[in-house]
Amino acid sequence: MRVLGVDPGLTRCGVGVVEGVAGRPLTMVGVGVVRTPADAELGHRLVAIEQGIEHWLDEHRPEYVAVERVFSQHNVRTVMGTAQASAVALLCASRRGIPVALHTPSEVKAAVTGSGRADKAQVGAMVTRLLRLAAPPRPADAADALALAICHIWRAPAQNRLQQAVARHQGTATRTSLAPPASRTPGTPGAPSAVPHASKGRTA
Template sequence: MRVLGVDPGLTRCGVGVVEGLPGRPCRLLHVEVIRTDPDADLATRLLAVSDGITAALTAWRPEQVAVERVFSQNNVGTVIGTAQASGVALLTAARAGLPVVTYTPSEVKAAVTGSGTADKAQVTAMVTKLLQLKVAPRPADAADALALAICHVWKGGTQARIAAAIQAAKTAQTAARQAQTGVRR
């Protein structure tokens, strides 16, 4: 499974692409931070975020996208910018026809470190270890984007397999009932 992770931000938006399977090590394919000028027009900044995500989608062809779910912070201005960048990420992925999943920061931290209260340094250290990188991804937005992608490979891949197994069981049950009652399609 190839996943693009997005750590949304208006000034710095982390984008990372990993490939892997649930329960197996992931492989880093790409990581970057899309930066926008805080003095630029809001629409121009949002367009730059969209263009950067679109470029990553085009170049790396992920199967799914994972975006960090916006959470309330003390700084309302920051949360608004993050929410706007998150909306752009969701829209850009949807326009590309890709399934998009959101994860809370604590879900991502728990997936990669084992603790939902891990700090940024712990997340960066674990991402570096899990991807067997020689150098830690910097800034933290880059590591967070990779953590989101890893989280989705592990959690989302497992959830998708469970959903497929449930659907297959339902289909088999329906076919068995139809065979018993003589109903044919």
């Protein structure tokens, strides 16, 4: 499984590609950052992010794209920029028919470090260890992108089993609702009682 992780941001959008399967050593295929100047117009910055992500999709051909789920913060301006960059990543992947998964920061931290409250230094250290790198990727946005990819590789099997179970349950419920009602034989609870026909007697 090859996954492109995207840590969305307007100024620095982290991107990292990881390959492997759950339960086996993972390999980093590539890591980097798509940058845009803070003084550029918003539209131009979004186009630059799109072009950068498209380049990574062309070069590495991932099977999945994992994007950090945007959550509420006190800095509304930061949240808006993150959401806009996230939407660009979703658009680029969906346009190519590549499945996209969203993971919250706490999910990623818990998957990589074992704690949903780990700081960036801990995430970077574990990414370095898990991918057998010589040094933590810099900046932290790049390490976070790799952590997203790792998280998805490890969580995907469980998510697939859950989705399959839900699909089976929905299919069973649908078949049950479409099935005709079972016929009941006389004498069983709830069955209509048989009413004997009165025979016509002859008069003497």
